[in-house]
Amino acid sequence: MKMKKMLSVLLGIMLIASMILTGCKTKETNNNKDEETKTATETGTETATEEPVVESAKKIVVFQSKVEIIDQLEAAAAEYKAETGVEVEVWGTTGDDYLQQLKLKLNNNEGPTVFSLAPGSESDELAAYLADLSDVSFVGDIAANMADESEGKVVGIPYTVEGFGVVYNKDLIDASKMTSTEAFATMLKDQKAAGINGFSLSQESYFLIGHILNTPFALQADAKTYVEDLIAGKVKMQDTKEFVEFAQVMEAVRENTQNPLEVNYDKETGDFATGKSASIHQGNWAYGMFKDYNVGFEMGMMGLPLNGNQSIAVSVPTCWYVNSQASEAEIQAGKEFLEWMYTSKTGQRYLTEEFGFIPVLTTMVSTSLDPLSQEVARLTAEGKTIGWPMNAYWPAGIVDVYLVPVAQEFFTTDMTGEEFLAALTDAFVQAGK
């Protein structure tokens, strides 16, 4: 008798279970359809009702990739709550897997309200998730070409500008002499003779090859077309002057300096701070690495002198985006938070002083830039800047997956500059497929 009861209970469980299991497939497709129609109507209503009659949400979530500013951002969020009553929750992650986390969370509708991406191939891939920010009040004040636009609409608000190039020790290097590839190579030899490491890259993917390879691309008259032609096999790096000089620099680096594969970011900046390296290929973000050292010299930034280049690469590394899949109230609240950050006194103070950002609005000035950011601002004012085709035009993921292995081979074998360029060209062809 007891058994019979047990059996019926079990059969019941089984029935429910099988319903769940078999119901899964068909329901899921329905569900997807529901979602599709839902998003369709959502975007429909959005375009129909432009006027901001929407009540904004009382809580939003911010998720962003710059781990260095997390504490400061949380402090800003606390002040925002005190001022407006709206709660801003800041999610944390490691710098390495931010993009993967973001994608997973956007995918199952657990996405944050406001998030960050690198404008270019990253924001293109997620274009469907980016809300139109054209109606944010300060959009008109963003410096030219810095906002991320998609189909004529502003979707991304820039964090800051960052610049990278040769960061050098003014006591050891005379920048006015660094006008050609030869001069640079001679400098490396002289420094080596003096027992100093003339120039240093480091083993992390962008610091090893990504940033430095950006320069010859940026020096092309039309970097976008050049990348497309490169992928299509119409041009080759070996046949392009700036790249040939780039390879000469890399050969000189391999010959006269410490192997970058044995140097990590901590050591690269440590060697520079203690005067063991005369220059490093870095950006203004590296200044934070020096704060535990007593740096006893002045540092400056200059361009990598390929084909006489004097410019450093300056661009927007990251933009804020608002999640188009969030509710309208949340989208509104997200926009309001950005408004506050870029237009209120408190918000601006956080941007410039706490985050240490270089202002991107024409209406903002910063008086608290660190020495390297000052160099970026100075060179920008002098017009000595080139762009970042690496973010804008290179195929997504190419640096880590395709370029790093080639650079590692270059620095561990005696492959020639020409072979190096051929291998890099090949990497672009493969990655662009």
Added chain:
Amino acid sequence: MKKKANIAWYLLFVLPLVLIFTTVVIIPFIIGIGYSFFEWDGMRLNEKIFIGFDNFAKLLTDANFLTSAGKTILFTLFAIVAINILGLAFALIVTSKLKVRNVARTMLFMPYLIGGLILGYVWKFIFSDVFSSLGESTGITGVFFNWLLNSKFALVALIIVATWQMAGYIMIIYITGIQGIPEEVTEAAKVDGAGFWQTLLKIKFPLIMPSFTICLFLTVSNCFKIYDVNLALTAGGPARSTEMFAMNIYNEIFSLSNYGYGQAKAIVFFIVVAIITLIQVSITKKKEVVM
């Protein structure tokens, strides 16, 4: 009646776990198989294009995938041998009459407590900086140089770190096996005049065969799936020489956004690995002694 009752008991015992397991592992895996027939970047709102078996056809000509698969098999072979020998040796020592056995047991087990990421960074420092300076100060540059810049030695370094980390873990399972051997059996062997090696080979080994099956399987599955240590120690370098399989899939899915293709790779590899290990399990299972 009796039979029905037995079925009910069977379901009561087995079903709850099977249900949870199905929703967490099996269904996602099946959905994943479905996606391997699409060209898709993994984002819900982006377009999926059905391409049939194209992803699988592409695999056969993907040189990076094939070398990575080969390297993973090589790594796994050496790592399982090293891990099991060391783990078993540790287990035999800490179950002996040694006074320090309890302290030692905890010490040997500690490496496994440290997550792969930090551990990889620390070992990276050892293989590059410590080894280079040892080479400089001792002059034995044939052994002490930066291992991570040499494609062969980088793989050996990966094997060493994996062994270091997992030997203590495997030791735990061998300990359970060894302690399960009734004392009378080993005592009887001693009385019969069996030496240390004879006791070990003839008595202990056959009796810990079940542990051996388990350990072998666990090491195989952990080594094939190695990711954290790989990422932190070599990140696949130099020049892809240590790019293990999990990293190859991860890059395909998350760095290159080729979700469908990444799934296809994973499935093919899973099938190969599953066949190999199931054969292995059934072989070692046959050698087990029933008590």
Added chain:
Amino acid sequence: MKKTGKWVGEILFLAVCALYLFPIFIVFVNSFKNRAELYESMVALPKKFDFKYYIQAMTKMNFLKALSNSLIVTIISILIIVVLASMTAWMLVRVDNKISKVIFMVFVATMLIPFQTLMMPLMQVMGWARDTLHIPMLNTLGGLIYMNVGFGAGMAVFLYHGFVKSIPIALEEAATIDGCTKFGVFWRIVFPMLKPVTATVIILDVIWIWNDYLLPSMVISDKALRTIPLSTASFFGQFTIQWNMAMAGLMLTIIPVIIFYLCAQKYIIKGVAAGAVK
């Protein structure tokens, strides 16, 4: 003579163990250094043992909250895994038919699936469970526990399965004749004999769940629900690590596990002794 030889052996083995722990020594000493000091030497002892990075790390991690979340998730997950996996494995061994074999094989085979390939579909299924069935699987500790049970099932069943086979069936038969239900047989007779393997399962799963980063990072978004590994994430930048914080955080993460292991070790020995009486 023999006695000194034995002592040499003991000391030698202890030395080997100490050498084995050299990497952990590095983690320990560097949890006290700033970047400049770390740059000077990674192996040297710190200038002073100042626990300020530990205190900073604890504040930033919201350590007590994270600790309690980790405890809840680890303890409940393991409790469920032990109960369900031991029951399942026992049944699969005792009812030796085709279905059992297939179920067992599936449990085992899935241990070989690389987790990276399950991440996206898993989140999809759980998102569906949340939207359609209104079971809050995402962003709840309960959801995380559920998924831990799912992922831990394979190994636990595998370990129990191997052990159950070595238990003589006679006792169970006797108990059945005495009128015990299967339930009674299992919990009164079989489960106590499984102690050694239960201890192994617990130890292995504690470490896995306690240290797991990837799964919780996908499931948990809320700050208040973060487990210990999630709470240290902000020490890891994209290009560099805040070494002192990260290493202090790591020490804080592993100390509870070491304490647990020291306690559990005694239990294993007892458990095995009890099991050996069979």
